[in-house]
Amino acid sequence: MTAGPATAQVETPGSSTKMQRSSRGWWIATAIILIPALVPPVSLAWQVITKGTGTTVPFGRLVELFVNTLTLSAAVTLTSLAIGTATAWLTSRTAIPGRRVWMIIAAMPLVVPSYMAALTIIGATGPAGLISTWLGIEIPTPYGFVGAWTALSVFLAPMAHLIVSPALRLIDPATEEAAVGLGASKRRVFMTITLPQLRPALVSAGLMIGLYTVSDFGAVSLLRFDTFTRAIFTLYEGQIDRRPAAALSLILMVVALAILFVERRTRTRADYQLGTTKRRRDLIRLRNSTRYLSVGFLSIYSLFSLVIPITVLAFWLFRGLGAGADLGTFWDEALRSVGVSLGAAVLAAAASLPVAMVTTWRRNRASPIVESSVWGVYALPHITVGVAVITFALIWLRPMYQTLALLILAYVAMFMAQSVSTVQDSLRRSSPDLEEASRSLGKSALTTLRRVTVPITMPGLLAGAALVSLSVMKELPATLLLRPNGFETLAIRIWSATGEGFYTRASVASLVLLAVSIVPLLALTYRDLSD
Amino acid sequence: MKRLVSLAIVGALALSACATGDGEGPLVVYSGRSEELIQPLIESFTRSSGIEVEVRYAGSTDLAATLLQEGDATDADVFFAQDPASLGSVSDLMAELDASLLDLVDPKFADRDGRWVGTSGRVRTFVYNTATPIALPQTIDEVTDSRWGGQVGVAPTNGSFLAFVSAMILERGEAATLEWLEALAANDPIDYPKNSPIVAAADAGEVGGGLVNHYYLLRLRAEGEGSNSENWFIPAGDVGSLVMPAGAGIIAGSDMAEAAQEFIEFLLSDEAQTYFATETYEFPMTAGIDPAVGLPSLSEINAPDIDLSQLADVLDDATRLVTEAGLV
Numbered sequence: 001m002t003a004g005p006a007t008a009q010v011e012t013p014g015s016s017t018k019m020q021r022s023s024r025g026w027w028i029a030t031a032i033i034l035i036p037a038l039v040p041p042v043s044l045a046w047q048v049i050t051k052g053t054g055t056t057v058p059f060g061r062l063v064e065l066f067v068n069t070l071t072l073s074a075a076v077t078l079t080s081l082a083i084g085t086a087t088a089w090l091t092s093r094t095a096i097p098g099r100r101v102w103m104i105i106a107a108m109p110l111v112v113p114s115y116m117a118a119l120t121i122i123g124a125t126g127p128a129g130l131i132s133t134w135l136g137i138e139i140p141t142p143y144g145f146v147g148a149w150t151a152l153s154v155f156l157a158p159m160a161h162l163i164v165s166p167a168l169r170l171i172d173p174a175t176e177e178a179a180v181g182l183g184a185s186k187r188r189v190f191m192t193i194t195l196p197q198l199r200p201a202l203v204s205a206g207l208m209i210g211l212y213t214v215s216d217f218g219a220v221s222l223l224r225f226d227t228f229t230r231a232i233f234t235l236y237e238g239q240i241d242r243r244p245a246a247a248l249s250l251i252l253m254v255v256a257l258a259i260l261f262v263e264r265r266t267r268t269r270a271d272y273q274l275g276t277t278k279r280r281r282d283l284i285r286l287r288n289s290t291r292y293l294s295v296g297f298l299s300i301y302s303l304f305s306l307v308i309p310i311t312v313l314a315f316w317l318f319r320g321l322g323a324g325a326d327l328g329t330f331w332d333e334a335l336r337s338v339g340v341s342l343g344a345a346v347l348a349a350a351a352s353l354p355v356a357m358v359t360t361w362r363r364n365r366a367s368p369i370v371e372s373s374v375w376g377v378y379a380l381p382h383i384t385v386g387v388a389v390i391t392f393a394l395i396w397l398r399p400m401y402q403t404l405a406l407l408i409l410a411y412v413a414m415f416m417a418q419s420v421s422t423v424q425d426s427l428r429r430s431s432p433d434l435e436e437a438s439r440s441l442g443k444s445a446l447t448t449l450r451r452v453t454v455p456i457t458m459p460g461l462l463a464g465a466a467l468v469s470l471s472v473m474k475e476l477p478a479t480l481l482l483r484p485n486g487f488e489t490l491a492i493r494i495w496s497a498t499g500e501g502f503y504t505r506a507s508v509a510s511l512v513l514l515a516v517s518i519v520p521l522l523a524l525t526y527r528d529l530s531d
Numbered sequence: 532m533k534r535l536v537s538l539a540i541v542g543a544l545a546l547s548a549c550a551t552g553d554g555e556g557p558l559v560v561y562s563g564r565s566e567e568l569i570q571p572l573i574e575s576f577t578r579s580s581g582i583e584v585e586v587r588y589a590g591s592t593d594l595a596a597t598l599l600q601e602g603d604a605t606d607a608d609v610f611f612a613q614d615p616a617s618l619g620s621v622s623d624l625m626a627e628l629d630a631s632l633l634d635l636v637d638p639k640f641a642d643r644d645g646r647w648v649g650t651s652g653r654v655r656t657f658v659y660n661t662a663t664p665i666a667l668p669q670t671i672d673e674v675t676d677s678r679w680g681g682q683v684g685v686a687p688t689n690g691s692f693l694a695f696v697s698a699m700i701l702e703r704g705e706a707a708t709l710e711w712l713e714a715l716a717a718n719d720p721i722d723y724p725k726n727s728p729i730v731a732a733a734d735a736g737e738v739g740g741g742l743v744n745h746y747y748l749l750r751l752r753a754e755g756e757g758s759n760s761e762n763w764f765i766p767a768g769d770v771g772s773l774v775m776p777a778g779a780g781i782i783a784g785s786d787m788a789e790a791a792q793e794f795i796e797f798l799l800s801d802e803a804q805t806y807f808a809t810e811t812y813e814f815p816m817t818a819g820i821d822p823a824v825g826l827p828s829l830s831e832i833n834a835p836d837i838d839l840s841q842l843a844d845v846l847d848d849a850t851r852l853v854t855e856a857g858l859v
Binding site for chain 1: 589590595597601725736755
């Protein structure tokens with residue numbers, strides 16, 4: 001049972017009717033918001049039903065893709081959660097030297113797009129890679145499962161870090177202190193008290209990481225691991241006939257919904273602690289040896305996630321400058337990347353409030369449908385979303401075709417799951433009683449929204465907006481298909497430059513992308529830092 | 532906090548608005564050729580002709596499929612694609628070009644019905660590490676020879692590889708092509724997502740050689756690398772040295788047909804042809820312009836005799852065969 005219905009059950013009959021009435025507005029809003037999210041699956045299904053599937057993929061390959069996709073998703077999720085929880089715990093609970101700096105450093109790899117992550121892994125390893133050239137140690141390039149798993153785990157771990165950190169902060173220290181007082185070891189306290197309370201955050205982060213992995217193309221393509229998304233891209237890129245890719249995308253959505261189902265089973269056993277605490281807690285002082293080990297762990301993690309990628313990019317930049325290569329343009333592109341990502345982030349955060357509301361406090365039998373549509377689109381390869389939106393817009397929304405508005409709506413549909421998830425967490429930590437109280441004191445629905453609901457969900461709204469803006473900034477395939485003519489972003493610049501082998505220009509654009517991505521990241525960690 | 536949020540909204544809208552850049556009736560070019568290569572040419576065209584150009588850059592197949600979806604409703608006036616297969620798949624949507632344009636180029640490198648014309652030549656080649664002790668392949672079939680086992684880089688999902696396979700289907704038929712692909716797959720090739728990493732790998736000695744387009748090596752050299760590898764144009768007159776022109780055509784019913792014609796004329800002008808030769812390292816299509824230093828002339832390459840207009844008809848079969856052979 002989630003917190004929502006549990007509290008709703010204890011309502012008196014009178015207030016429950018009022019609750020129903022106030023639910024209606026949220027549900028209507030959700031219905032409107034879901035339209036963009038439903039466009040891709042409906043458009044795909046419609047295409048497959050009316051036009052058939054074209055040449056089908058052999059069954060054996062389908063099974064292989066299925067197994068590969070699920071294995072990679074599970075492995076990446078578990079590894080990222082382990083790394084992210086460790087970095088979150090170390091930077092928000094313990095008194096390690098440079099704690100606040102580490103808190104940001106551990107979040108930064110999230111701004112590295114997966115194709116860049118893969119590209120720099122390839123650039124660093126292998127017989128002619130930087131590591132071999134500079135240090136004389138040859139590390140073979142980890143192609144296949146190992147490469148995709150490493151790249152995605154390392155660069156998605158910050159999602160767990162960013163979601164677990166605030167959760168750690170909000171756990172009431174009283175229980176933990178009591179356990180310590182009764183003589184429990186730090187390890188025992190973490191395993192039996194902290195970890196169970198983190199479960200909701202871990203489940204949210206896990207879903208976000210697992211389904212992002214399903215939709216990822218950059219890492220699996222460059223590091224050569226055959227997943228559904230890679231197969232779908234191959235079909236779109238290699239064939240004029242778009243039917244087989246549409247059919248395969250529909251199958252992928254079914255896989256995503258299966259993952260969502262597993263998540264829901266985990267969630268129902270989760271135990272939420274209502275209410276938050278403003279009490280400050282003392283940071284845990286680690287023994288010297290453990291402290292060195294912890295800083296060592298953080299250093300190694302940031303070596304792989306930041307130092308190596310940035311070194312490879314800087315190396316390409318200086319090598320090209322030395323050979324007199326052209327840097328290309330990037331200022332306008334940076335401005336556009338920041339502009340669309342900010343616009344999409346604000347819209348997505350606003351849109352996720354009603355969606356989160358009807359899936360938590362105002363949950364009913366239709367709520368799982370809402371969640372499935374939001375997460376289903378999130379898991380689709382972005383190229384599929386792009387093509388589906390084009391198909392739809394050409395028939396129904398001709399005036400919006402190739403406009404910025406349509407592109408931003410597509411971003412909102414694709415990434416809303418992230419902000420819905422963070423807002424849901426905010427709502428689950430609180431109780432609808434506050435809203436009820438406000439209404440029964442005669443305050444209007446609008447005042448209640450402004451004075452109660454929005455403040456309660458503000459941490460979730462901000463975290464969601466920051467996550468969405470980072471995802472949008474990195475997004476490539478849908479941007480390529482949906483943008484207005486001439487609308488070039490940093491991600492497009494990187495794609496276009498690497499495609500033609502202009503590594504110098506690609507490295508400049510990548511470094512600029514990293515630099516501008518730090519802004520939403522600072523917004524995201526601001527609360528934790530001020531703690 | 533509230534002020535911060537509203538500031539963000541206003542900022543986002545303002546940024547979005549100034550980033551769109553509306554213009555009245557520019558020439559709309561759908562370019563499957565990347566901005567990196569083409570934008571300087573576009574700017575030069577606008578300077579000399581006074582015609583504003585709006586370009587939509589994306590993959591060639593993506594744009595072809597998009598054009599097919601848009602049909603009559605398209606805003607595009609010109610389709611400028613990387614390969615004949617993409618051009619051919621939308622040839623029904625394109626108008627016949629003026630003879631004055633077609634006359635500039637060898638008819639081998641233009642559409643049979645004159646709906647698109649080649650603007651620069653890209654040649655399939657076998658890039659190899661100069662230190663490799665393995666004897667170079669004399670025919671495309673020798674690439675699948677066991678002496679090259681585990682030593683050949685390929686990009687089986689890449690557009691130019693698929694165009695090459697399409698050409699092989701036209702040359703040998705489906706069954707023989709599948710056989711060749713299976714032989715390749717059995718020879719443990721190393722697969723890459725695209726051409727440039729293959730060239731980098733050959734230069735680094737990670738692979739002995741690879742099937743790529745000729746210009747990637749020259750670009751790698753412009754970045755200060757690439758001294759350990761060379762291009763080998765397979766001399767047997769088979770698809771191993773296929774010439775795949777990038778080309779352009781005018782969308783039928785374009786309301787900017789004259790400007791579109793002027794644009795294609797510009798692509799075939801000495802200025803643009805020299806640009807292709809010296810900046811993108813492709814083979815010029817018109818007479819009198821030499822290719823980049825270090826490249827043979829197009830006539831010295833023993834290219835196969837293939838009707839490029841038919842490539843589009845077999846492109847989807849190529850994807851299927853590549854999958855069937857287990858290369859992806």
